Amino acid sequence: MRSHYCGALGTANIDETVTLCGWVDRRRDHGGVIFLDMRDRQGIVQVVFDPDTEEHFQLADRVRSEYVLKVTGRVRARDEAAINPAMATGEIEVLGKELEILNTAVTPPFQLDEYTAVGEEVRLQFRYMDLRRHEMQNRLIMRSKITTAARDFLDAEGFLDIETPILTRATPEGARDYLVPSRTHPGQFFALPQSPQLFKQLLMVSGFDRYYQIAKCFRDEDLRADRQPEFTQIDIEAAFLDERQIMAITERMIRELFKAVLDVDLPEFSHISHAEAMERYGSDKPDLRIPLELVSVDDLMQQVDFKVFRGPADDPKGRVAALKVTGGATISRKEIDGYTKYVSIYGARGLAWIKVNDIDAGLEGLQSPILKFMPDEVVARMMQRLDAASGDIIFFGADQARVVNEALGALRTKVAEDLGMIGEGWSPLWVVDFPMFEDDGSGQWTPLHHPFTAPSCSAEELTANPGEALSRAYDMVLNGCELGGGSIRIHCRDMQEAVFRILGIDEAEAEEKFGFLLKALQCGAPPHGGLAFGLDRLVMLMTGAHSIRDVIAFPKTQSAACVMTDAPGDVSATQLRELNIRLRQTREEAAQDE
Ligand code: ASP
Numbered sequence: 001m002r003s004h005y006c007g008a009l010g011t012a013n014i015d016e017t018v019t020l021c022g023w024v025d026r027r028r029d030h031g032g033v034i035f036l037d038m039r040d041r042q043g044i045v046q047v048v049f050d051p052d053t054e055e056h057f058q059l060a061d062r063v064r065s066e067y068v069l070k071v072t073g074r075v076r077a078r079d080e081a082a083i084n085p086a087m088a089t090g091e092i093e094v095l096g097k098e099l100e101i102l103n104t105a106v107t108p109p110f111q112l113d114e115y116t117a118v119g120e121e122v123r124l125q126f127r128y129m130d131l132r133r134h135e136m137q138n139r140l141i142m143r144s145k146i147t148t149a150a151r152d153f154l155d156a157e158g159f160l161d162i163e164t165p166i167l168t169r170a171t172p173e174g175a176r177d178y179l180v181p182s183r184t185h186p187g188q189f190f191a192l193p194q195s196p197q198l199f200k201q202l203l204m205v206s207g208f209d210r211y212y213q214i215a216k217c218f219r220d221e222d223l224r225a226d227r228q229p230e231f232t233q234i235d236i237e238a239a240f241l242d243e244r245q246i247m248a249i250t251e252r253m254i255r256e257l258f259k260a261v262l263d264v265d266l267p268e269f270s271h272i273s274h275a276e277a278m279e280r281y282g283s284d285k286p287d288l289r290i291p292l293e294l295v296s297v298d299d300l301m302q303q304v305d306f307k308v309f310r311g312p313a314d315d316p317k318g319r320v321a322a323l324k325v326t327g328g329a330t331i332s333r334k335e336i337d338g339y340t341k342y343v344s345i346y347g348a349r350g351l352a353w354i355k356v357n358d359i360d361a362g363l364e365g366l367q368s369p370i371l372k373f374m375p376d377e378v379v380a381r382m383m384q385r386l387d388a389a390s391g392d393i394i395f396f397g398a399d400q401a402r403v404v405n406e407a408l409g410a411l412r413t414k415v416a417e418d419l420g421m422i423g424e425g426w427s428p429l430w431v432v433d434f435p436m437f438e439d440d441g442s443g444q445w446t447p448l449h450h451p452f453t454a455p456s457c458s459a460e461e462l463t464a465n466p467g468e469a470l471s472r473a474y475d476m477v478l479n480g481c482e483l484g485g486g487s488i489r490i491h492c493r494d495m496q497e498a499v500f501r502i503l504g505i506d507e508a509e510a511e512e513k514f515g516f517l518l519k520a521l522q523c524g525a526p527p528h529g530g531l532a533f534g535l536d537r538l539v540m541l542m543t544g545a546h547s548i549r550d551v552i553a554f555p556k557t558q559s560a561a562c563v564m565t566d567a568p569g570d571v572s573a574t575q576l577r578e579l580n581i582r583l584r585q586t587r588e589e590a591a592q593d594e
Contacts, residue, residue, distance in 0.1 A: 001070055007043020009089050013075040018094065020045070021102070023132065024067045026113040027060075034060045036096070037113065038069060041137050046084075046093040047071055056099040065113065066105035066129075072098040120549070125563045127554055139551050142261060143539045147214055149260040150234050153253045159210040159236065164199035166216070170513070171197050173450055175219035178229070186580040192218035195532060197450060198517055200237035201489055204528040205520045209239040214535065220560075226548050228536065229560045236486070237530030243472050243488050247430055250476065250484065250531050254428070254538075262542060266426050269476075273433040278401075282321070282409025284431055287480025289423035290416040294321045294397075294408050300382055301398070306373035308350070312398045319401035323408050324386045325415050328393035329355045335418075339395070342414055348407035352396040359383065359390045370396075413480060428478045436462065436469040437502065445502050449473040452496070452517075453487040454529075459498040466502045472529070483538055486531025493521040 002021040009018065022040035029035075034057065036047045049060040063069065073094040084090030109126045110118040112133060123130040130136055151161070170177050173194035180190040193199075195217045203211045215235045221227055238246060251269055258264040270288070277284050280293045301313035301320045312318030325331070331339075340351040358365030363376055371379060386394060395411060397404035416422050436455050437445035445466050447453060454472045455462045462469045473487035490496045496518060500510045510518065536548040549555040556562055570587065585593070 002040075005042035006038045006040045006045040007088060009045050009075055009092060009094070011077065011091050014077055014092060016075050017072065017097075018075055019070065019072045020047070020094065021070050022068070023105075024063050024065055024069060026065065027063055029061070036060060036063065036069070036071075038071060038094075039132070041141070043088050043134075045089040046087075047073060047096045048093055049096040049099065053097055056096060059099045059101060060096065063099075063101060064105065064107075066108050066132075067101055068103040068105070070100040070102055071096050121557070121563060124549075124555070124557060127564050131553065136550070139539070139543045139545055140553060142543050143535075143551055145261050146257055146539055146542060147234075147535070149257050150214070150253060153256050154210075154212045154236070157210065157249060157253075159212040159238075160208055161213060162203060162208060162211050163213060164193070164196040164203075164215065166192060168193050168199075171195055173197065173217075173219065174446075175221045178218045178220050181579040181581055183579050194219050195233060196235050197452060198514075200235060200530060201452065201517070201525075201528065202520055204237055204239040205523060205525045207239075209526070209528075211235075211237045211530075215532075228548060228552065229556055231548070231552075232535040233532040234484075234535050234538075235530070235532045237528060239526040239528040241529065242527075243432075243474055243529060246486065246488075246529050246531060247474055247476075250486075250533075251428075251430075254476065254478075254483070254533075257538075258426070258542070264426065266428055270429045271432055272429060274431055274435065275433065277431050278405050282405035282407075282412060283480075284434075284475065285477045285480060285482045286409075286429075287413060287416075287422065288427040288429060289425065289479060290412060290421060291423070292323060292325060292412050292416060292421070294323055294405075294412070295386055296320070297322050297382055297385065297396075300378050300385070303378055304374050306370070308352070309373075309396070309398045312400070312404070315400075317400055318398070319404040320396065320398040321404050321408055322382070322386055323395045323397070323412055323415075324388060325393050325395070325419070326389070327391050328415065328419065329357060329391045331393055331415075339411060339414070343397070343407040343411055346407040346410055347403040348397060348399060351407075351411075352398070354379075354394045354396075356383070356388045356390055356392045356394070359388055365390070426479060428476065428483075431475045431477055432473075433470050434473045434475075435467075436471040436499075437466050439467070444504055447499075447503065449485065449487050451499055451503055451505075452489050454490045454495070455499075459495045462495075463498055463502065474531070476531075476533070478541060481537055481541060482534070483541070484531050484533035486529065488527070488529035491521060491525040491527050493518050496521055 003019045006020050006022050020038055022038045025037040025039040025044050027036050032051055034049045037044050038047050049057045051057050073096040075092050076095055078091060078093050108129055109122060110116055167180060167190040170191040171194050175194055177191040180192065182188045182190060196213060196215050200211050213235045215233050216230055217233055218230050220229060236250060255266050258266050274284055277286050282294050298313040298320045301309040304310055309320050313320045336353060343351050352370045354366055354368035357367055363379060388394060397408040434448050436448065438448055440446045449471060455469045456472050457469050471487060475485040476483045490499060497510065536551055539551040540548050543551060545551050561567065
C-alpha cells in the first residue's frame with residue numbers, strides 16, 4: 001500500500017509523489033488548512049491538506065487521533081520559517097492530494113502525541129497503544145537489531161540454531177518450575193524449561209559442536225526486582241573449547257553487538273575472581289564505574305571490646321568491613337536513617353558510621369556514635385587504612401560475611417546513585433573462579449551455578465572438601481548487571497554422580513530425574529561448555545531503559561500476570577476433567593484464605 005515510511009522522508013524526496021500509511025498523531029486546523037502529523041514505526045511527517053482538494057480536505061477534517069490513513073501527496077520543502085529542527089522530517093512536509101480513512105479509532109486511553117507519564121498498569125492493559133509510542137518502538141526495533149546482529153555473528157562463527165523442547169522435564173536452575181498437566185498421561189506433568197541447559201549439552205554429545213538458540217526460559221520466582229516469569233536468553237554451547245576460548249568468543253560477540261548497534265567500542269574486559277569481587281565490592285556483579293570499595297577491618301576490630309564488631313571479627317564466617325564514601329560527610333542524619341533502613345532489607349541489623357569532619361584534628365575531628373567503643377589507636381589505624389580525608393563518611397557492616405557483603409554491596413550502589421558518583425560509559429568484566437557450592441544455611445550444599453558445572457578439581461578433592469572447591473564457571477557483568485553466565489560442564493558420569501551426591505541427590509533420585517543425562521555422559525560425551533546471555537537485560541542496557549518490562553513487547557506484571565489478556569485465567573470444568581485435575585479450592589475460596 002505504501003511507497004515510503006513517514007519517518008523516512010527527507011529533503012531527498014522533494015517533489016516526489018509518495019503514498020504513506022500510518023496513524024494520526026495529531027490533527028490541527030489552521031484557518032482553512034489542515035495539518036495532520038502522520039506516524040508510523042519510522043517516525044512522523046507533517047501532511048497538509050488545503051481546500052483545493054475538496055473531497056479529501058473534507059475527509060481530513062473528519063479524522064481524529066489514531067485513525068489509520070492512507071495518504072498520497074507530494075513532498076515539498078517547508079518555508080524557512082516553518083522548518084522544525086526538533087523533528088527528523090522537519091525540513092519537509094507532504095502536500096496531501098488523496099486521503100483514504102482505512103480505519104477509525106476511539107479516543108486513546110492516553111495521549112500519544114506527546115510524552116505523558118502513564119501508570120504502568122494502564123500501559124500494560126493497552127499495551128498495543130503503549131507500543132505505538134516512539135520510545136517503545138525504538139526499543140523493540142533495537143531489540144530486533146541486537147538479535148539479528150547476534151545471529152549474524154554466531155552464524156559466521158559456525159554456530160547452528162537448533163530448537164529445544166518447551167514441554168520437557170525440570171531443568172534445575174535454582175527456581176520453581178512452571179508445570180503443564182499432561183492429558184494423555186493422567187496425573188503427570190511437563191515442566192517448562194528454566195533453560196535449555198540439558199538439551200544443549202545433549203546436542204554436544206550428538207556432535208553439533210557449536211549450538212545457539214534465542215530461547216524462551218520460564219522460572220516461577222517471586223518477582224523480586226526486575227524479573228519476568230518468561231524471559232529470553234541467547235543460549236550458547238560448544239564442544240572442544242575451554243573456558244578461555246568460550247569467554248573470548250562470547251566477549252567478541254558482545255563487542256560486535258555494541259559496535260554494530262550503538263557504534264560503541266567497549267573497553268577491555270577485566271577478569272576478577274569471585275572472592276575478590278566479594279571482598280572489594282560485596283557483589284558478584286560489581287559496577288566498576290562506582291569509585292567506592294569495601295575494606296576489611298576484621299583484624300582491627302579483634303582489638304575492640306564492642307561486641308557488635310568483635311563478634312563477627314572473631315567469627316570465621318563473619319566479616320567487619322568499611323565503606324568509605326568520599327565527600328559523604330554532607331549526608332544528613334535523616335539520610336543515614338534511610339540507609340540504615342535500606343541495609344536492613346539485606347538483613348543488616350544496623351549501620352554504624354563515622355564522619356570525618358577534619359582529619360588533621362585527630363579524634364576531635366571525627367563524629368560518630370561508635371567512637372566511644374573503640375580505642376584511639378584502632379581508630380587512628382583505621383583512618384590510615386582507609387586513607388580517610390576531611391569530608392568523608394565511613395559506613396560499617398559487621399555480621400555474617402554474606403550479610404555484610406550484600407548490605408554494603410547494595411549500599412555502595414545506592415549511595416553512589418544518590419550522590420551522582422556513577423561514572424559514564426561502559427564497564428564490562430568477567431567474574432571467574434566461583435565456588436562450586438554454597439551452604440544453604442541448613443548445612444546442605446547447593447550449586448552456585450547449576451549442578452552440571454564442572455569443578456576445577458578432581459572428584460575426590462571435591463568430595464573431600466566441597467566448601468573449598470572452585471568451579472569452572474564465569475559470568476559476564478556490565479555496569480553492575482549480570483549479562484550472562486556459563487561454565488564448562490561435567491562430561492563424565494563419575495564426576496556428575498559425585499556432584500549429585502554432594503547435593504544430597506541419591507542414586508535413585510539421580511536416575512529418576514537425570515538418568516538420560518547420566519547415560520548420555522557414558523556414550524562419548526565430548527568436553528564442552530557454554531553460556532547464556534539474558535537478552536532482555538542486554539537490550540535494557542543498550543537502550544538505556546530502566547526496566548526489562550520496557551524492552552519486552554508483552555511483559556507480565558510484578559505479580560506474574562498479563563493484565564491485557566487477563567492471564568492466567570480460569571478454565572472450564574471440562575478441561576479440568578480431561579486433565580484429571582480437581583481443584584482443592586476455587587479462586588475465590590483461595591483468596592479468602594489469604
Ligand atoms: N543454563 C545457564 C543459565 O540459564 C547458563 C549456562 O550455563 O549456559 O543460567
